[in-house]
Amino acid sequence: EADIYQTPRYLVIGTGKKITLECSQTMGHDKMYWYQQDPGMELHLIHYSYGVNSTEKGDLSSESTVSRIRTEHFPLTLESARPSHTSQYLCASSATSRSYNEQFFGPGTRLTVL
Amino acid sequence: AQSVSQHNHHVILSEAASLELGCNYSYGGTVNLFWYVQYPGQHLQLLLKYFSGDPLVKGIKGFEAEFIKSKFSFNLRKPSVQWSDTAEYFCAVVNFGNEKLTFGTGTRLTIIP
Numbered sequence: 001e002a003d004i005y006q007t008p009r010y011l012v013i014g015t016g017k018k019i020t021l022e023c024s025q026t027m028g029h030d031k032m033y034w035y036q037q038d039p040g041m042e043l044h045l046i047h048y049s050y051g052v053n054s055t056e057k058g059d060l061s062s063e064s065t066v067s068r069i070r071t072e073h074f075p076l077t078l079e080s081a082r083p084s085h086t087s088q089y090l091c092a093s094s095a096t097s098r099s100y101n102e103q104f105f106g107p108g109t110r111l112t113v114l
Numbered sequence: 115a116q117s118v119s120q121h122n123h124h125v126i127l128s129e130a131a132s133l134e135l136g137c138n139y140s141y142g143g144t145v146n147l148f149w150y151v152q153y154p155g156q157h158l159q160l161l162l163k164y165f166s167g168d169p170l171v172k173g174i175k176g177f178e179a180e181f182i183k184s185k186f187s188f189n190l191r192k193p194s195v196q197w198s199d200t201a202e203y204f205c206a207v208v209n210f211g212n213e214k215l216t217f218g219t220g221t222r223l224t225i226i227p
């Protein structure tokens with residue numbers, strides 16, 4: 001079944017640790033996105049990719065980095081986690097073939113940095 | 115830059131009540147409009163979308179939304195809500211030709227049985 005997968009769903013980690021949030025999709029989409037969402041706030045785009053080896057920063061500045069080596073995989077990495085990185089991270093994808101930007105979302109990763 | 119306002123942060127209704135959630139965006143031009151819903155513990159999923167044509171669009175589960183260009187609005191409606199509609203609802207806008215969605219802050223809807 002076509003879907004978007006994110007792991008882990010929940011992560012509690014100490015300050016200074018390196019973490020990677022995984023996102024994979026079996027939708028066959030070429031575009032992928034990472035959003036950050038704090039409780040009661042809107043989703044903010046932090047990274048996006050139009051295809052393999054393409055990555056761009058979004059509207060919200062983030063200390064995280066991303067890579068797109070395979071079409072279906074779009075991991076997000078924090079080299080040194082801090083309490084200010086505590087948030088929910090949502091991955092999404094969409095297809096270029098569509099004339100509109102309908103995005104499909106994964107279940108999210110809730111990150112807590114102590 | 116585009117911005118999206120959802121005026122109702124938390125709405126509490128009884129079952130069978132009618133629902134209208136407001137959504138306004140700031141920047142004109144040709145836009146594509148979306149309502150997403152997030153049920154407790156589930157993915158954010160598309161409820162309905164507007165791209166062109168009839169400004170009254172119908173989505174899943176009896177929801178509909180009306181695009182009023184002159185008011186920069188895309189309000190979500192449902193004539194009779196159910197307990198299962200309890201969820202968080204997000205309005206989103208993308209300007210035609212732009213790849214990026216701009217989301218509102220969301221409205222938490224609680225339906226009392």
